[in-house]
Amino acid sequence: MFAGQPLAPRHEQTISRFGLRSLLPEEVEVIAGPGCPVCVTPTVALDRAVELALRGVIVTAFGDLMMVPATRMSLLEAKARGGDVRVVYSVSDAVEVARRNPDREVVFVSVGFETTAPTTASELLRGVPENFSVMCYHRLIPPAMELLLGIGDIHIDGFICPGHVAAIIGVKAFRIFAEAYKMPTTIAGFEPNDVLLAILMLLRQLRDGEAMCENEYSRVVREEGNLKAQQFIDEVYDIATADWRGIGRIPQSGLTLKKEFEDFDAEKRYEFTSMKHVDINPGCNCHLVMIGKIYPPECRLFGKVCTPQKPYGPCMVSSEGTCRIYYKYGERPKL
């Protein structure tokens, strides 16, 4: 059997939306990995954002975060209770909110992988108003892939790596998986043809007993990646051990603001009530879904207790959450 792991939810979306699994031979299994930024954001980030919103701070966040269940309530519930929570499309919108409200404090919940991290870095380097600060919860993809390889009972024969992350960090950042771990690896775009071609590339490598890092997405991704964006990341963040919701602590997998930027670090600026942060509610199987150990319908709550309208676990919220994708597109029967 071949199990390829696409790490980007966008790949999973493409696979489900176009019913690509039904086109593949039965021996080929494609499982989604932990690439949904909203799903892996630890509850502590949301709990603190909720607390700030209820204390009168303007909290800005990507729309995907709004309904994600947290320990006490989601950001959307905080808004319903009078908190000033605003959806933004990009970090620059959040900075704009701060400029327009000089007498208020504004916090941006900065989540996402290597693709989003340089956008926040770019704003901090350009200069942000004093009433603006960031909750920095960026995560890095390659360390999560290394973790997956260490989980003994998940069988992976190849990786399909997210093209947008590779656009920033380059093909070079993924070579280690072929070279050191001998794992066939492809970097793929998000169109159906991209994903099918990536799977074909992996199957050919397996047939020939090879392990290479191939770039299916060469129209965007370069060997070196986007050096300017990488430089922004280096200038603004330190790499640190970080918690991933449902997955746990992964060494060197997160970005924290460097000392020079600590004035804009919301977690240094504000005090928070100490409380227990619950990442996975009893009965939710997101931790297993995220590492590809089970498919969403194997969760007993799927589609019954847990739906996009009333999500119980983080994977049911974002359009990039595996449970949400399965709920929306279902799975077509195998041919």
Added chain:
Amino acid sequence: MDMCLGVPAKVLEIRGEKALVDFGGVTREAFITLLDDVKIGDYVMIHTGYAIEKLKPEEAEEILKMLEEVNKS
């Protein structure tokens, strides 16, 4: 968060640190601070309001054509 990703946008106008881009008929502004020398007519990939990489023009046009066909069917 990945809205618009996968769809190449064509640069119509440069406005300082931003560019006016066209996603197959829909125009919007995107920051170009993460790229060096973006020019009018370039195709870029946008992620959360920022251009993250340039595309080779022939390939961008090919994808746009392909997407059009997918959308038609």
